[in-house]
Structures are given as structure tokens and as C-alpha cells.
Amino acid sequence: MAKRIAGKLFQTxxxxxxxxxxxxxxxxxxxxxxxxxxxxxxxxxxxRVELSERFHDDLSGTEYEGWTPEDDKK
Known part of the structure; x- marks a missing residue:
């Protein structure tokens, strides 16, 4: 079943x-x-260079702001 998380729709x-x-x-x-x-x-x-946050931070301003994949491993 599709889920909406942090303003995004996740489907199989x-x-x-x-x-x-x-x-x-x-x-x-x-x-x-x-x-x-x-x-x-x-x-x-x-x-090596770091890209600006705007290129990889889809979680800013959502309920998941600050979340990292490591948080799920705790």
C-alpha cells in the first residue's frame, strides 16, 4: 500500500x-x-568537494529533518 512520508509518495x-x-x-x-x-x-x-545541502537534503522542513539512516539502526 502506498505511503506518504515527508511529503513524498512511496509505492511498490x-x-x-x-x-x-x-x-x-x-x-x-x-x-x-x-x-x-x-x-x-x-x-x-x-x-574532493562537498555539494551544497540543497542537492541532497530532501528532509529539511519535514518531520524527518535531521534524520539519518543510522538512526534506524539504533
Whole structure:
């Protein structure tokens, strides 16, 4: 069943009408994601930059502001 959390609607792929990925699609995605992670890890520490909060903070102004994934592990 779809849930609305922090102003966002969360649905299962079936609820959203999205067909399941094939094994080939999953393998291609994982290969691309791993290649991207390797490129990111290869950047020297002194050359890394932090993106502004506006690029990755979807929780500001919601009941989940300040929440981190680690909070669920406690």
C-alpha cells in the first residue's frame, strides 16, 4: 500500500505500474554503478568537494529533518 512520508509518495513498483527489471538490466545497472563508485573513490582526498545541502537534503522542513539512516539502526 502506498505511503506518504515527508511529503513524498512511496509505492511498490507494482503499485506504480512499473514492470520488474530483467536480470540483464540489473547487471548493467550494477556494473555502471560500480564503475561510477570506482571513479569517485579514485579522486584524491584533497581534490574532493562537498555539494551544497540543497542537492541532497530532501528532509529539511519535514518531520524527518535531521534524520539519518543510522538512526534506524539504533
Amino acid at each position: 513498483p507494482e503499485e506504480a505500474g512499473v514492470p520488474p527489471l530483467t536480470e540483464e538490466q540489473i547487471a548493467e545497472y550494477m556494473a555502471r554503478a560500480n564503475a561510477h563508485r570506482a571513479k569517485m573513490a579514485a579522486v584524491p582526498e584533497e581534490d
